[in-house]
Amino acid sequence: MLKLSDYVFQFLKKKGVEYAFMLPGGGAMHLDDSLGKSGIQYVCTLHEQAAAIAAEAYAQHTNKIGVCLTTSGPGATNAITGVTAGWIDSTPMFIISGQAKRADLIGNTGVRQIGSQEVQIIDMVRPITKYAVQVMDPARIRYHMERAYHEAVTGRPGPVWLSIPLDVQAAMIEPDELEAYIEEPEVKPDLTEIITKTVALLKQAKKPVILAGNGIKLANAADDFYRLLEVLPIPVLTTWKTIDMLGEDDELYVGHPGGMGDRGANLILQSADALISIGSRLDTSLTAFNEAHFGMSAQKIVVDIDQHELDRMKLTQVEAMQACDAGDYIRSLFDTVATDDEINQQIENWKSWNMYGHMLRKKYPSVTDAHRKVQGVVSAYYFTELLCQHTTVQDVIVPESSGAAGEITYQAFSPKRGQKMKNAAGLGSMGFGLPYSIGACLANERRRTVLINGDGAFQMNIQELETIVRLQLPVKIFIWNNQGYASIRSMQNNNFGGFQVASGESSGLSMPDTVKVAEAYGLKTFRIMNKQQLEEQIDNVLNTEGPVLCELMISPDETVSPRTKTIVHEDGTMESYPLEKMWPDVD
Template sequence: MHLVDSLGKNKKLKYITNLNEQAVSISVESYAEATNNIAVGLVTTGPGGTNSITGVAAGWVDFIPMLMISGQVKRADMIGNSGVRQKGFQEIDIISLVKPITKYAVTVMNPEDIRYHLEKAVYLAKSGRPGPVWIDIPLDVQAAIIDEKNLKGFIPSEEKKNNNLEIAIEKVIELIKKSKRPVILAGNGIRLGNAEELFQSVIRKLNIPVLLTWKVIDFLDENDPLNFGRPGAIASRYANFIQQKSDLFISIGARLDTGQTAYNHKNFAPNAKKVIVDIDINEINKLNMDIELKIEANAYDFLEILNKKIQNITFEKKEKWINFCSELKNKYPIILEEYYKEKDFVNPYVLIDILSQKLTEKDAVIPGSSGICSEITMQSFKVKKGQRVYNNEGFGSMGFGLPASIAGTIALNRRTVCITGDGGIQMNIQELETLRRLNLNLKCFVLDNNGYGSIVNTQNNYFKGNYVGSNEESGLTLPSMEKLSKAYNLKFYEIKNNDYLIKYIDEILEYNGPVICNVKIPETFTTMPRTKSKVENEKIITLPMEDLWTYLDREEFNKIMSF
């Protein structure tokens, strides 16, 4: 009550009203990712808090600085140590629920402590490895009269310096000098550490191939001579070849999750000496592979020292290696000419290819966080330097695309394209009203495969087509996007095939206001190339990530691997 009332009275603050608390937390996560700064969400007690957990969990696994503030029943109505499950109406112990997915979570029981808790929460959200924090404020604490001048503040302790960092970096430089096939993998720790300029300086000086995780897809232009793609379980074929053929692999600020390593640590860059730089030693120690150097450091600190040390060093040019990488990049494009020959549906790769051509360096692209809307966009979108492209891949929840792109459009103040699924958009369909109300320059492309395509493909691949809750024949139905768009008074297009897409794409992108565009795609469309798993002795085994499906001719494959 009192928090909301104060928000309405404070003219310095601008608030955005969502229609569901899950959309609030997703929007907060997205806004923080767009700005690389803390964002704040405000929700009510009980179900308001529990509805918000999904977005907070997403921020936790992707290290996003976000502050959630929840209302709580007055202190006299809290369960405390009574042993009962609830005393106050809508009461729930939200702090116990969110502690595992926050860096700091507290109920403010003393009004005089509010400054301390807020300052501590904001500091922890942004420092070290960023992440969500949560402040829970009982109703009577909200209403308390306080003297702002006499409130106790939070004083952070001094951060420990890594005295061995310079020694480790000297070793990295020697490894680079001796290597014949080095490669750098850039991760989101570079952005979180505000070290992108340093990163650009370092790679230009070293002049060795750079690979990008999906979180930093927008660090390099598609045609940058050092950009050699995004490796992983779903990837560009050339990026995986380059990674797997390297003799020195340097990862900076990438947590190397299962999607990045293709569930196969033992075969990850098998011939390379590995240097892993991460602010969290636990992220390095989780890797079941030989590591030459484990460097626990903030990406900024690592790159700052490295940048200084290499300025007066002349490195041997790796021309043979660079040329080999360039040949692979030219030989194995993700988007093939044959994809344009589809007549009955839109091939999703054609959609991404055309958007890559049409969007300018001032635009943003924010796909959903799971399924082909995420996979194909992050795998194949051709970035122009200056564009902002991101999603929350770690948590992979359906329903992220719409509220995340709304928040991103507001944060970035630029034309934004959202690519989501016909199933995923239903998870937060109410935010179409938020989109209409704010009249944002957001173009939402809904990939319509008449069901849950990823689940359909899984049930085809591993369960002999035993469909369960994944399409119309197995008990799942989805409403008409055209009727929903009309109900929310939003401009609607339906793209039935590649020809329709080419005909209407300019009109859609140039429309002055929000657009919902339903894109008809095949019901069983599969992302490729990608790693493929097989069932062997009743176990699912992932094949090596250099050997992506669809498979190359063995003679051609072996020739590349023999370089």
């Protein structure tokens, strides 16, 4: 006989789970005890939201399942934001929460609560999970564990959630007698038509581009993609999720488009006559809320694993769409084009187009001399340029998931191939950076991890400084002090004539002394006031051993530029400019 809670973590251990992120509680006491004895390394964060975020980061960086354990009630609800990010990012996560014992559950009584800290968590999380169930019958635990794990890692990955009542956690079971989950055979689509149409389009194309989406990574197909580029050397655009797939010096890399992408990449995208989108859901930040104008001159091939994503797209000039695994498509395309003589003849014709793409990116750089000449404070753009120069391919880069610290970093960063750079931009929640850096650092065997965080977002999970210090993680934290919510101020200035609400000290918002707070937690600290100090100190910050926090005094008025603009008309309707018309205007 075996205690059910022991079975849960023995199951995950056998699946190769190395870390679980958690915060203990009475409603999960048997689960907590079993995790502690399982051989899985548990990381205790100081808030359940942070535990879920760290689990998502770990899963994003490893393509393995991220495990999070919480107690019942508020412990479970606190994790919802991190799980929502995993749902949007297609991240495989396994959430386990405690629950009041079965005799104390609400059931169908219509009341709001019976058990201690009881909430109907499964009803809350069902829309943001692939599988969510409250385990009422101990004999079904194997079925639920096997099915949940299968759902999390197959098809379009995503979070799953099991709520386990206290008496079920403590139940004794006979593992050999448990009901199993029988997986249905996977039926893969026939790719003949989409491959045929792709090849036909390429044979006609004079200015083709590939948009490489996160589906390539989720399919573990990055190496297959690189192999495809060897026989199909056409320019590649990346998304925020795939910015680290190619380096700035890769011959075929021509940038990352979007409403806050780089101008050169947008011009290349809008000039292309053929667009092959692989594994990207073409979200609104990429299309700048203007799908019909996205890739306006291009015939399009669109591949995504989720038919629902394809069905909602409002693209024009679509040659073909296919719901399939990105890796299957890439491998099939490679097998076809590798021996196609007409494609080989086209390669020479595409070289001038690729050179044109590189010319546009050099003509419209994200970091300019104006940024480099800023005095008295630090330019966020110049800092990003210096950070690129002073980090290595071994470093892990974590931009905050919301606000200027994320937006400017992604726009201006020049990646090195192999350098990990990720966040949770799909949800775009403030407060993700610090806990995300914990999961990212552990996922990458404690490699140096560089966090770029705004002073506002940093406050939302600042308690995780203690976790970083306790674990002695080599996280180098750069805090952009731009006096509160710079992105909100910019939005208010652009839309409300400069009238500001809760975005800075003059409008009701203030921030503590970040350096003093960090020192109280035991971090080594720096404060950089201007360009000269930045140039002198950036290496010291990066190379100081252990956890480090450096506050940068960023210009409070520096905003994301260039970017596409949205105009609000007098009747309240909104009009988004197309990608090729970024603000400010240029020749």
